Amino acid sequence: MLTRILPLIFLPSVLTQDLCKDGKDGNKVRISLKTGLGEEAYEWNESEMFLFKSSLAFAMRKHTGNDKLDISNILVCNETRRVSFIFVVTSPTNTSQLIPKAEVQAAVRNSKHRINSAFLLSDMTLEFVGIPPTLATPIKYDTPPWLIVFGVVMGAVAVGILALLMSTVTKGRRAKAKAVDSAEEGEGREGRVKENGTSLTHLELKDGVYNEAFSSDDERLTQL
């Protein structure tokens, strides 16, 4: 009796091992703990595997919307020291049927970030073979930063050129004003040299002084 019951008890686990090892719908996973975390790498043990199974179950639930999917639906085999293993997902309604690989991959892709964060790893260190790492979205700038630097540099240069040109113009004007002054001074000096230098000349009263000795006022004279 016991000999007949024992195989029946072990049958599910044997069956599940066969489901996993069949390999057609299995996904290989590679985890590089030391590369990803260095000194802070934790050890991969049964509890970590439990976490992995539960996060996969979470991903499947989220994708399919099927609340009946349980952690017992995630089967794992071919564990190595690498750490790498193969997993398959059985359908919650029929435990001997596997969910197709494409759907599993889609589910994983949707929740990849959550699964990575659960293990403190990245797309490079928690590798699902067949699922390429998601590319970072390119940063879109409103103005590319190089144009900003270009604007700053060109602005400074334009200001500098204008300043230099203004200083040339003002220098030219000042030189011209000085030239006119010195020309006037030169003429004045020459004018003084031509005269014989009476004391009145430097008073610049070329017209002489009206000495009012002779008055044109004829009022005191009798009028005829």
Place this chain on the structure above:
Amino acid sequence: MDTTSSTDASKDTEERPKWDNKVQYLLTCIGFAVGLGNVWRFPYLCQVYGGGAFLIPYLIALVFEGLPLLYLELAIGQSLRMGSIGVWHSISPLLGGVGVASMILSFLVGLFYNTILAWVLWYFFHSFQDPLPWSQCPINDNLTGYVEECVLSTPVNYFWYRKTLNITPDIEENGSLQWWLVICLASAWSIVYICFIRGIETIGKAVYVTATFPYLVLTIFLVRALTLPGATDGLIYLFTPDWEILMDPRVWLDAATQIFFSLSLAFGGLIAFSSYNPKKNDCERDALVVGCINSATSLYASIPIFAILGFKATSNYNNCLNSNILDLTNAFDIADKNITTENYEGWLTFLNASDPDKVFSLNLKECDLKSFMDQSASGTGLAFIVFTEAVIEMPGSQVWAVLFFIMLFSLGLSSMFGNLEGVLTPLLDLHMVPKWMPKELFTGLICVVCFLMALIFTMGSGNYWLEIFNSYVGSVPLLVIAFFEIIGVVVFYGMNRFSNDIEFMTGRRPNIFWRVCWMGISPVMLVVVLVAYVVVQVQKHPTYPAWNPAYENFPTLEEKPYSDWVFAICVLLSSVPVLSVPIVAIYRLFKGQTRSQSKPNSPNPYNNQAFTPDSHTIES
């Protein structure tokens, strides 16, 4: 007293500008001589030609060819006090073409040199981003993967050839003007204009920064580079002498041409700079200072460059090993990080012994440190591809990129001053500037004309044309002009007269070493170098490396031959500057002007022409 004559005399002495002090003059000459070639050509030659052993032909060329020619140019500029055209015209009207050739050369070189500075500015503007744009491949349009051209080559190559140059696969395909390069070119010419606006008055102030800043940056890089892993490997590789290579005549040829181009001789710029000196100035010491500092700078620059290249080779080697290690780890399911770079060899032999077929099927890459070290480059390849790749790996990449590109820009800017002065001074001396035009407007006009002509280098095929200009304009014509310079002074001017001038300027006659060099060694060396250079160039049919994504061996550059009309342009570029020498000589011979009419600086003390003997006196 007649006031008009005094104003004329003051105008004469006012007309020729002069340096504010000796330091400005020396810094300008050093800045002109020390250029991009010191940083990106000399280290490459050092590496390719046997490391430390290359210093021997280099120093010999410096002593027997570089320094005598440098001294000659500074001395004639200072004594005759004119730009290149005026100087050669005073020595002999038959040689006036030498000055014209120098001016044309300075103009052509200035065109493409500033385009390189435009590229440096482009990279400088992009160095303020995190991450640096040349560190990653951009994502393609439908967001499924990376751009294919980038994946096949490297992100650095892609950024240079596609994002910067947008290069066409062939020189015949012109492409269109790349607007981003046009605005970078405009900013480069604006920065040059602001320093050049009043000739040496503004240049003299600008060189305080542009000539000294590169040394500061090189020192910073030196300190940083020596602390990087793999730096010592790079330095050992660079300086390990390979004495066998001295037997190869190409080493001597390249050393001679390198010293010649490095000192910026035969451009007319040095003659222009020294013409603004006071009459009594020790130009012998100036020549020695400028020549030695130029070579010392080359050596000094090669140390951080090679330390950084050694670092880059080491990190490439480590990346190669790590990718192999990952392949092995994944294939054999070995625990993570059990295979390291240290025990890689041991593991490989063990795994090969246990399962050779599986190992073979992995197609592991050959990782050889020496082959990574051999990936050297010179010219724009060094600055924009190799060095930018190294900068990505250094922590704090943006800072190093910014420093590097500012250094390159100031090195190039100070050389541009010499090129433009070689154009401006002869034009000013020939009084080609109308009286009403202020100097600022004239220099602005020169800059605008150069900018418009340099727009050809901003087209899709611009880089190919720049290489043509670089190889054909900046080589043979310079050697020919230098040869005519030295012959002109020794034969036409006369060694005796020249020695008298030097005695007047420096207080002592040039010693036997200089005279032997000028009269014998240097001309002979120039002819030998010129002939050897032409022979070497003629032997191989000229080809150019093209970036062609459709090429089967992409990313290797495709060697394409020049088509006939392009080759005709190459020949024209080499010969037109040189042709002006015989053309002017023949023209002057026809007009019978074989002797110089004006003697600018020899007032005869015995005849001041105040008293002319009256020939009508009747003898009583």
